[in-house]
Amino acid sequence: MDSRMYVLKFPKATIDQPIICNLMKLYGVEFNILKADINRQQEGLMVLELLGHKAKLKEGIRYLKELGVGVERVASRIGRNDDKCFQCGACTGICPTGALALERPTMAVLFDREKCSGCGLCVAVCPVRAMTVTLDHSAL
Template sequence: MNTRIYVLKFPKEVIDQPIISNLVKKYDLEFNILKATILLQQEGVMVLEFLGHKANVKKGIAYLNEMGVTVKSMAGNIHRDDEKCYQCGACTGICPTGALSLHRPDMAVLFDEAKCTACGLCVPVCPARAMEVSLNGNVDLAA
């Protein structure tokens, strides 16, 4: 399963279309709405976290583009500066995907980049400021 966060901008011409429900029905995607501003006769903006198989996410994004929706990836890369990190574990309690975890019995903080969605929740809770996020621009369909 693939999890990514995207910013969707809807042109006012498609605001009344069932675009998001089609992502569920046609492309078998699950989503969490993280933020939304949708008003009639105005451009709409949504921040969604998609969960689904990589191929379905690609197809869903292609569908959104066909509908005139601009899609940008919020996900980028999370980097941990191992020089700064003093293994306190504060980040492990906030990480929603389990990308940051404690290894017992030595209590080392492990970072599994494959599980990371670059949500950035770990960045502000890190007292050492060892976690950094870099955002991508446009969505990369190959990702």
């Protein structure tokens, strides 16, 4: 089974629809909602992990897009400025998904965008602000 992190942007017209529930029922795609900002008066934003077989994930993403839901990989909203990063490792201890890890024996900080959930904890602890996460409504 594959696991991918996504940012979903729901148009105002779809806020009251059980889209994520239907995604699971129709395509067998499991989900883990990591962040959600849903307001009936405006569009909604959700960060979630989708788990399933690759073909089913593709079908599910196509279904979301057909409903007008904006779909974007979280990885495209995460950045690390390698010129700023001095490999202190502060981010590795706080990263809940293991997207930031120390490589032994070199002690280099490795960053795997595909594992990143966009939680932003690394941004808060980085002394030089080498990490960036843009997942708010204005960023999409």
